[in-house]
Amino acid sequence: ETGVTQTPRHxxxxxxxxxxxxxxxxxxxxAMYWYKQSAKKPLELMFVYSLEERVENNxxxxxxxxECPNSSHLFLHLHTLQPEDSALYxxxxxxxxxxxxxxxxxxxxxxxx
Amino acid sequence: xQQVKQNSPSLSVQEGRISILNCDYTNSMFDYFxxxxxxxxxxxxxxxxxxxxxxxxxxxxxxVFLNKSAKHLSLHIVPSQPGDSAVYFCAASxxxxxxxxxGKGTSLLVTP
Numbered sequence: 001e002t003g004v005t006q007t008p009r010h011x012x013x014x015x016x017x018x019x020x021x022x023x024x025x026x027x028x029x030x031a032m033y034w035y036k037q038s039a040k041k042p043l044e045l046m047f048v049y050s051l052e053e054r055v056e057n058n059x060x061x062x063x064x065x066x067e068c069p070n071s072s073h074l075f076l077h078l079h080t081l082q083p084e085d086s087a088l089y090x091x092x093x094x095x096x097x098x099x100x101x102x103x104x105x106x107x108x109x110x111x112x113x
Numbered sequence: 114x115q116q117v118k119q120n121s122p123s124l125s126v127q128e129g130r131i132s133i134l135n136c137d138y139t140n141s142m143f144d145y146f147x148x149x150x151x152x153x154x155x156x157x158x159x160x161x162x163x164x165x166x167x168x169x170x171x172x173x174x175x176x177v178f179l180n181k182s183a184k185h186l187s188l189h190i191v192p193s194q195p196g197d198s199a200v201y202f203c204a205a206s207x208x209x210x211x212x213x214x215x216g217k218g219t220s221l222l223v224t225p
Contacts, residue, residue: 104156
């Protein structure tokens with residue numbers, strides 16, 4: 001596999017479920033990101049990790065919990081989500097966290113019922 | 114408040130002609146600008162970038178122009194091909210910052 005991969009590609013969950021999104025990058029990058037894209041809105045940055053350390057948390061509700069066990073893997077743990085959390089969740093990586101081109105995965109399309 | 118704006122939600126161009134996609138920004142501190150292309154069911158793909166110290170960057174059929182005084186950048190695609198049909202996102206960042214600030218995108222349709 002090359003580039004940035006995300007699983008699952010599609011997810012439907014109820015408001016009481018707990019699920020996790022997975023991202024893996026095969027580019028040797030040091031920084032990883034979670035973005036959210038809602039309908040008719042620009043991409044919104046959620047979290048940034050640099051060398052497995054969270055360096056930015058953009059006022060994201062605690063029902064979203066990121067985890068970065070190493071520089072190649074990033075997870076987004078989801079629990080007690082709301083229907084308005086339905087969106088496309090995109091993972092990205094870059095060589096370093098600051099001022100670099102970011103490379104995106106294909107995204108996970110999430111529907112919360 | 115949105116700092117990067119793409120005011121045209123869609124654009125239709127004939128194959129072989131020039132496509133010009135526009136982007137405006139409000140924060141004069143941005144110093145790095147990028148264009149991404151996105152096909153349905155895929156993530157954004159990096160296309161081309163430009164630093165604020167330049168006013169033009171060219172890569173094959175794609176050229177990005179930056180007008181700092183007008184806080185405006187544009188992407189030119191010449192000649193346009195049907196495979197260029199996609200949503201194009203403009204993004205801006207600070208060299209000292211983590212985030213890419215994205216516009217809402219312009220959907221380009223290149224017709225044969």
